[in-house]
Amino acid sequence: MNGLALKPGQVDTSHGPILYLEDVSVSFDGFKALNKLSLYIDAGELRCLIGPNGAGKTTLMDVITGKTRPDTGSVFFGQTIDLLQMDEPAIAEAGICRKFQKPSVFEMLSVFENLELALATDKGVWATLFAKLNGAQRDRIEQVLETIGLVEHRSQPAGILSHGQKQWLEIGMLLMQEPKVMLVDEPIAGMTHQEVERTAQLLLSLQGERSIVVVEHDMEFVRSIAKHVTVLHEGSVLTEGTMDEVQNDPRVIQVYLGD
Amino acid sequence: MLFKNDKAALSVLAVLAAISLIVPVCNLLFSPGSPLYFSAYTVSLLGKYITFALLGMSLDLVWGYCGILALGHGAFFALGGYVMGMYLMRQIGNRGVYGDPLLPDFMVFLDWKALPWYWHGFDQFWFAAIMIVLVPGALAFLFGWLAFRSRVTGVYLSIITQALTYALLLAFFRNEMGFGGNNGLTDFKEILGFNSQSDAVRACLLMASGVTLILAFLLSRWVVNSKLGRVVTAIRDQEMRVRFLGYRVEMFKLWIFVFAAMLAGIAGALYVPQVGIINPSEFSPLNSLEIVIWVAIGGRGTLYGAIVGAVLVNYAKTLLTGWAPEIWLFFLGATFILVTVLLPDGLLGFWQRRLQEQKQ
Numbered sequence: 001m002n003g004l005a006l007k008p009g010q011v012d013t014s015h016g017p018i019l020y021l022e023d024v025s026v027s028f029d030g031f032k033a034l035n036k037l038s039l040y041i042d043a044g045e046l047r048c049l050i051g052p053n054g055a056g057k058t059t060l061m062d063v064i065t066g067k068t069r070p071d072t073g074s075v076f077f078g079q080t081i082d083l084l085q086m087d088e089p090a091i092a093e094a095g096i097c098r099k100f101q102k103p104s105v106f107e108m109l110s111v112f113e114n115l116e117l118a119l120a121t122d123k124g125v126w127a128t129l130f131a132k133l134n135g136a137q138r139d140r141i142e143q144v145l146e147t148i149g150l151v152e153h154r155s156q157p158a159g160i161l162s163h164g165q166k167q168w169l170e171i172g173m174l175l176m177q178e179p180k181v182m183l184v185d186e187p188i189a190g191m192t193h194q195e196v197e198r199t200a201q202l203l204l205s206l207q208g209e210r211s212i213v214v215v216e217h218d219m220e221f222v223r224s225i226a227k228h229v230t231v232l233h234e235g236s237v238l239t240e241g242t243m244d245e246v247q248n249d250p251r252v253i254q255v256y257l258g259d
Numbered sequence: 260m261l262f263k264n265d266k267a268a269l270s271v272l273a274v275l276a277a278i279s280l281i282v283p284v285c286n287l288l289f290s291p292g293s294p295l296y297f298s299a300y301t302v303s304l305l306g307k308y309i310t311f312a313l314l315g316m317s318l319d320l321v322w323g324y325c326g327i328l329a330l331g332h333g334a335f336f337a338l339g340g341y342v343m344g345m346y347l348m349r350q351i352g353n354r355g356v357y358g359d360p361l362l363p364d365f366m367v368f369l370d371w372k373a374l375p376w377y378w379h380g381f382d383q384f385w386f387a388a389i390m391i392v393l394v395p396g397a398l399a400f401l402f403g404w405l406a407f408r409s410r411v412t413g414v415y416l417s418i419i420t421q422a423l424t425y426a427l428l429l430a431f432f433r434n435e436m437g438f439g440g441n442n443g444l445t446d447f448k449e450i451l452g453f454n455s456q457s458d459a460v461r462a463c464l465l466m467a468s469g470v471t472l473i474l475a476f477l478l479s480r481w482v483v484n485s486k487l488g489r490v491v492t493a494i495r496d497q498e499m500r501v502r503f504l505g506y507r508v509e510m511f512k513l514w515i516f517v518f519a520a521m522l523a524g525i526a527g528a529l530y531v532p533q534v535g536i537i538n539p540s541e542f543s544p545l546n547s548l549e550i551v552i553w554v555a556i557g558g559r560g561t562l563y564g565a566i567v568g569a570v571l572v573n574y575a576k577t578l579l580t581g582w583a584p585e586i587w588l589f590f591l592g593a594t595f596i597l598v599t600v601l602l603p604d605g606l607l608g609f610w611q612r613r614l615q616e617q618k619q
Contacts, residue, residue, distance in 0.1 A: 065503060092505035104500040106493045113489055123505045125514045131486040177504065 011078035011095065011180055013043040018181060018211050019064065019096075024073030025235075026059055033059040034070065035235035041181070046207035048222045049215045050246075051232035052255060057215045058101060060232070061183045065098050066091045077181075093123070095180035099173075099187060101215075103166035107159030111150050111169060114158050115141045118173035141176070147202065148172040163190035171202065182212045188221055200224050219247075231255070267607060268480070271563040272473060278305060279469020283462035299458050303533050304577065306465040308570045310530040313472045315553040315569035316479060316562050317522035322551070323559035324483055325515050326495030328413075330547050331420035332523055334427050335395035337541035339524030341431075342394055344444035344537040345378060346387035347455065351448050364446070365439045375437045384451060391528040392521040399520030400513065407509035407516075412498070421544050428542035443538025450532050461533065468529045472566070475522050479562055482518070491515050492560075552595045558605025567607055 011018060019041040026034040034056045041047055049057050062068035063075060066088040075083040083091055092098075105114050119137060121127075133141070145151045148168040153161065158169055167187060174182050184203070188196045196218075203212060203225055216222050222229060222243065229246045231238040233255050239246060246252055262269055282297045282305055289296040318332045353360040357367040361374055380386040402423060406416055434440040453460045482488055493501050494508055502508050531537045540546075549572070557568020572591070579587045602609040 067499075088502040089505045089507050092503050098503050100500070104497050106496055106500070108492060108496055109489055116486065117489060117493060117501075118504050123507070125487065125507075125510045128490055128506075128511075129482070129485050129487040129514075173504070 012080050013078050015079060016040075016042050018043040018078055019213075020074070020076040021060075021064070022074050024060075024063060024070045024075060026056075026063060026068060026070045032235050034063065036073070037232075037236045039230065039237060041211050041213060043180075044208045044211055045228060046203060046212045046214070046225060048226035048229045049213060049232060050217070050219070050222060050229060051238070054234075055232040056235040057232055058185060059235075061098060061185055061213075061215070064091075064181075064183060065096060089123070092177065095178075096183065097174045097177045097179035097181070098183040099167075099170045099185055101185040101189075103163065103170050105158040105161075105166050105169050105173070107157060109158060110155050111145070111158055111161070112141065112154045114169055115144055115172055115176050118176035120176065120178040144172045144175050147175065149198070164192060164195045167191060168195070168199075171199070175206075180210055182206070182210055184212060184214045186216055187214065188216065188218060196221060267561070267611060268563050271566055272476065275309075275469055275473055275476075275566075279309070279466050279473070283466045286462050287459060299461060302458075302461050302465050306461070306468050306533045307530060308573050309465070309468040309472050310526045310533070311553070311573050312566040312569040313468075313475055313526035313529070314523050315550055315557070315565035316472075316476065317519040317526065318550050319554050319559060319562055319565035320479055320483070320515055320519045320522075322554060323561070323565070324488065324495065325491045325512060327512065327516065328417045328551070329420045329516075330417045330544065330551065331422070331424035332519070332550050333544075333547035334424035334542055335399060335520040335523035336527035336530070336546075337424075337427070337431075337537070337539075338395045338398065339391050339527030340531040340537040340541055341438060341444065341527075342381075342387055342390045342524070343528035343531045344447075345381040345438075346384060347447040347450060347532060348444050349378070349382040350450065351446065354448055355446070363439070363444075365434075365442065366437070369434060371437075378437065391524050395520040395524030395527075396517050399517045403513040403516040407512045410509070421547065424542050424547055425544050428539050428544070431539035431542060439538070441539060443536060443540075444531075445536040445538070447532065447535055455532055455535070464529065464533050468533070471525060471529060475525070476562060476566070479522070482515075483562065487511065487514070549591070552591060554605075555595060556598045556605055558607035558609075561607060564605050564607040568605065571606070 017040040019039070021037060021039045024034050024037045025032065037056065037060065049060070051057055059068060063070050064083065066083065066086055069084065077083050077094060077096065081094060086094065106117065109117070116133065119141065121131070121137070145154055148171060150165060150169060150172070153165065158166065161169060167190065171184070171187065174184070187203070188199055191199065200221065203214065206212060214225065226243055228240065229243050230240045231246055231252050238251055238255060239249050282302060285295050286297045286299065286302050291298070314332070314336050318329065321327045321329050321332070348363045351363065355364040357364055359367050362371060366374070381390070406419065411419065430436055431438055432441050438444065447455050449455055450460060483491070490501065490506055490511055494511060498508055553569040553572045554565045555568070556572055557566065558564030575590070576587060579590055598605060604612065
């Protein structure tokens with residue numbers, strides 16, 4: 001621990017990685033969704049996960065966020081926080097936030113209210129009942145509205161947004177949570193070309209402050225944002241490296257194109 | 260702020276205020292024969308409807324806002340009613356048929372010698388008043404704690420809420436429980452020292468019910484307009500997502516469930532002195548289903564929709580059961596199906612949509 005004292009809730013990234021997954025296995029009715037998977041995500045890095053359908057990408061996110069308990073293996077947040085001992089709200093509070101594959105915004109609430117619910121603050125029942133936005137929190141919501149380009153849509157119900165705008169709103173909700181790790185599942189599905197470009201810029205601008213793990217099928221998009229790519233296949237890591245290395249790896253070509 | 264541009268809510272409030280003020284005053288001031296006179300029958304009928312409206316509104320918090328289809332909500336109403344009944348029984352004193360100064364008649368009849376421990380304290384109104392919210396609240400807390408923490412949802416939760424009220428129905432039928440068995444608690448004489456049958460007390464009970472409903476409506480409205488209200492709505496629509504935002508979904512469900520149970524208990528406590536009896540049939544699962552129908556017909560997720568629904572359905576019930584009692588349940592079932600199919604937002608939802616369309 002090289003003499004560093006941790007405050008409670010602080011994440012120890014003194015060894016580099018912020019997320020450790022070791023020998024994680026998950027099976028559903030005999031089907032091995034994850035098979036002895038080991039993966040390390042560094043603090044502040046932007047990592048892309050690719051792999052054919054059924055490779056275990058979404059299951060991996062479910063394990064990290066507490067939705068699915070692995071049969072074996074260990075999952076640590078920093079050096080000290082054992083995620084397998086925590087439930088979904090506790091993991092979210094610790095600083096790991098997730099955007100779902102299917103955009104899940106609260107359609108009956110306005111764009112502003114969606115962001116307000118995501119705001120990083122005391123999320124206990126009584127605190128929520130008496131919650132009032134202070135100036136700084138209001139500014140923060142305004143700032144995120146600006147970042148995700150939904151300023152004019154602030155008081156509209158989220159349900160009437162376009163698919164791409166919903167994706168942006170959900171990314172905005174992630175930002176409101178001020179996470180240390182963002183897990184982003186298929187962020188550009190349903191987006192126009194310009195929206196895709198803006199998403200790429202946004203994700204690139206966020207790396208460094210926080211770690212971002214992106215799952216995406218669109219190889220062009222992955223190439224445009226990722227320095228480091230991990231390929232999953234049949235529940236374990238097939239290979240890791242830069243996009244060029246990965247794309248020229250014969251095993252990857254075989255997995256994607258078949259024999 | 261609480262009512263910006265909400266004419267429907269304001270009108271319901273105004274009508275409620277008018278009923279709870281004008282009807283009792285006219286009943287007391289004018290004599291029969293005067294065109295401004297409201298009969299004692301009207302007074303007690305309206306009083307009853309208002310307690311049902313409070314009950315319906317409390318279910319709307321749980322079902323309309325949080326998406327929990329509770330089919331046993333009548334249990335909390337009945338418990339509040341029993342608590343009030345216990346207070347009223349203790350007020351009878353030695354004026355019962357057997358003249359025992361301490362024991363209610365049914366206990367003397369069962370040859371009990373002493374008052375059971377859980378009947379102590381109910382001779383004091385303040386104690387009973389606390390228990391009216393505490394007993395239903397405690398049961399809701401226990402039940403909700405177990406159910407929501409185990410993540411029981413949907414139809415399974417509905418079925419166990421129904422089982423809960425059915426179990427209470429069977430339990431309260433038993434004489435050994437000490438709540439009067441299938442006769443329940445009745446033959447009340449006095450409330451707070453006044454004759455509970457008198458016109459003045461009935462008028463006051465209507466007024467008290469109306470004021471309580473208005474206050475409960477304002478409080479509930481404040482709750483659903485708070486951030487907690489928005490979290491609860493979010494849970495209804497995307498429970499999983501709310502968990503990933505860091506909210507403990509089970510605690511929010513528990514809070515709104517207990518709050519609604521307390522309101523239902525207050526409704527039951529106001530109901531019992533106005534009808535003069537509480538018996539186990541109030542726990543009947545059918546009663547709880549009727550509450551759901553009131554809310555569905557009036558319109559979910561608005562609070563005032565439930566109030567209007569409860570009053571309309573019960574008014575129809577009064578008319579129909581007087582005229583052709585055998586068709587009442589068919590009528591209720593048919594109305595429920597029609598509303599569900601044709602007006603999924605209920606009568607008020609339909610009306611509001613029409614108003615909006617006209618504006619455009």
